[in-house]
Amino acid sequence: MTPFAAGGFAWLLRHELRLALRGTGTRTSWVARNVPNILLATVPTIGGCLLAWSVRDIGAVPDRLADAVHGYLGVAILGLLALMISTASIAVLRTFHERHDLDLLLSAPLPPARVLAAKAVGVAVTVAAPFLLFTLPFLLASAVLGHPRWLGGGVVVAADAMLATAIAIGLIGVLFSAIGPRQARTVAQLGAALLGGSIFIASQLGSISPASAHRLSRLLAVRWPSPLDWPARAALGEAVPLLAMVALAAVAAWASAAFGARHLAASSDTAARRVRVRSGPIRFARGLMRVVVVKELRLIARDPELITQIALRLVYMIPLAALVLRGKHGLDAPAIAAATTACAGLLASSLAWIIVCAEDAPDLLAAAPVVRAVIERAKLAAACLVPVGVATVAALALVRAAPWSAVVTLVMGAVAALAAALLQAWFGKPQPRAVFRRRQSGSFVLGLGEIVLAGAWSGTAALAARGSAWAIAPALLGAMIMAGAIEARPGAKPAS
C-alpha cells in the first residue's frame, strides 16, 4: 500500500488536517470565506519580501555580536516552543479526546500506530502552520536574495512544532491519568491563556517598562552555555545544529506516536468513564434570582474555553492600556481607574453575550411560569457580578493611596458593566456559545457602540479621578449613546 492510498499515513494525515481546518470557521458567503484567506496569503508574502529586501545586505554575524544574536534568537525560539506547547496541548485535547473518533479509527483494520502517528503529525502541522505562514515568505525571499542558510529557520519552526506536540501529548497524558479529562482540559486551557498572555506582555516589555527591557538585553548579551545556542545556530543555517534539531524532532515524533499517543488514547477512554459522587443531604437554593445567577455562573465557570478567550482579551489589552494611559510617572491612580472601567465594560459585554444571547435552553425559560423581565434582570445581575467584583478589587487597592479615585473606579466600573450588559441584552442575537470568538462579526454597529461606550466611560473615569470638570463631556457622550440605544432597542425580545 502506498502512503497516499486510502488507509495510508498520508491519507489519514489529510483526514486529520481537513477536520482541523473545518473547525476554524462557519462563514458561508464567498467574500467572508475567501477575503481573510487572500489577506492571509498576501500580507505575509508582501511583508516578508519587503523585510527580506531591507536586510539583504546584512553579512555574517561578527564574532563580538554572536553571543548577543544567539541569545536573542535563542530566547525567541524558546518562547516559540512555549507558545507551541500551549497551542499543541489544546489541539491534542481536541484531536484525541473531544473529537470522539478514536473508537472509529482504531476499530478500522489499520495499524493503530499509523492512526496515532497521523494524529500526532496532524497536530504538529496545525501548530506549525501559522508560524510558517508568517516566516516562510521572509525566509524564501532571503534565500533568493543571498541568504540561503536562513532557510534553517523554517526547519527549526517545523522541528519546534514536532517537539512541542510530543511534549503536549506527554503532558496531557499525565494530566488525564492524574486529574481526568475535564480538569485536564481546564488546566490546559488556562495554562495556554496564561502562557500566551505572558509571552505577549513580555514581547511588549519595551513599551511597558523600557528599563526592564534594557536590563534584559544586557543579560542576553552574556555568553550562554553552548548547547542552548544550538537552536539559534540551526536557525542561522549551521549544519550540525540543524541536523541535531531534525534528529530531535524525528525522535519526538517517533516517541509520541509509539508511546505517548497510545497511552493518551487508552487513558482518554478510561478517564471518561470516571464519575465522582458527593455524599450528604441535598440542599437546593431558594429564590428565582439566586438560582438563575448561580446557574449562569456555574455554566461559565465550567467552560474553560470561554474563560480563556475572555481572559486573553483582557490580557492583550494590558500593553495597549499601559501605552495609552501611562502618565508622566507611569501608571497613576486615574489611569488605573480608567483601565478598570474599560475592563469592566468589556468583561460585562462578553459575559452578557454568553449569558443572555447564548442561552442553552431558551424554550425551558419560555415555558416556565415566570415574568420574562425577572429572568432578564437576574441574567444582567449575573453578567455584572464579576466585572463589578474586578472594579471592587481595584478600588480596594486604591482606597488608601487615592480614595477619590477608588470611588470613581467603583462607580464607573459598575456603570460601564451595566451599560455594556444592557447593550448586549437589547441588541445581541441568539447564537450558540461555540461562536463566541466571532460574536461581533454579525453586528458591526453593536461592536462599534461598545468600543465607543467603553472609551466614553473610561474617559469619564480618568478625568473624574483627576478632579476635572471636563469629565462631564465623555459622560454625556456615554449617556447619549445609552439614550439612543433605549430608543432603538427592539420592543419584544425572547426570554433568553
Next chain:
Amino acid sequence: MTDAALTVTRLRKSFARVAVDDLDLVIRTGELYALLGPNGAGKTTTLRMVAGLLTPDSGGIDIFDIDALADPIAAKRRVAWLPDDPLLYDKLTPLEYLEFIAGLWGIDPGPAAAKAEELLRWLDLWDQRDARCETFSRGMKQKTALAGALIHDPALLILDEPLTGLDAGAARQVKDLLVERVAAGGTVILTTHILEVAERLADRIGIIRAGRLVAEGTLDELRNLRGSADASLEEMFIALAGE
C-alpha cells in the same frame, strides 16, 4: 368550571404556510391523549403554543379554565413541556438542573430536594447525580429532562416524542409513569410515531393532518369511523392521515 384540562379553540398559526388551521381540541382531565400525525402535520406547533412557547395567530387556549393567552404565568404553573430534544444544560449536573427547574417553578427548596432524590433514584440516575449532563447518553439526557418535567408535579404533562432515544427498560419506565400519572388524576398529552404506544396507552387518539384534526376518539370509535372492527391503528392512521 369544566372537566377539561385543555381546550383549544379555532387555533391558527402560520409560518411560510399554515401549520395549524383553526384547530379545535378538548382534552379531559385525567386522560392520556395521543396526538398523531405525519411529519409537518402541526403536532409540535400545536403543543408549543399550548406550552406558551409560540403565540398563535388567532384562537384560544384554556388550561384548567385558565386563559393561557391572557394569563400565561398561571397556566404555565400547571404545565410541564418535554420535547424530543431535551431542554438541558450540558454543563450542569442532574441535581443542579433540578434545583434550577425548582427555582423557575417556585417550588420550596426542601420538598424540591426530596422530590429530586426520589425522581433520580426512580429513573436510575442517582449514581450519576453529580456527573455533568454532557457526559450522558441520549436516553439519560431524556430521563433527566423527564425528572425536570415532573419535579413541580404538573397537572398537565405535554410530551413530544417522549420515547426517542430511550432503551427498552427506560421506555417501559416512562410508559408506566404515564399510566400511573393518569391513574392518579393527572392529564397527559403526547405525540409519538410509535403507534403501538398510542394504541396501548392512550384513552383517546387524535389524528391531525395539515393542521386540522381529521379524526378523534377511542380506538374503538376510530375503528367504527373506518367501519372495520378489527383494523389496527396503523391501518387507520395510514388511511386517515394520508401517509
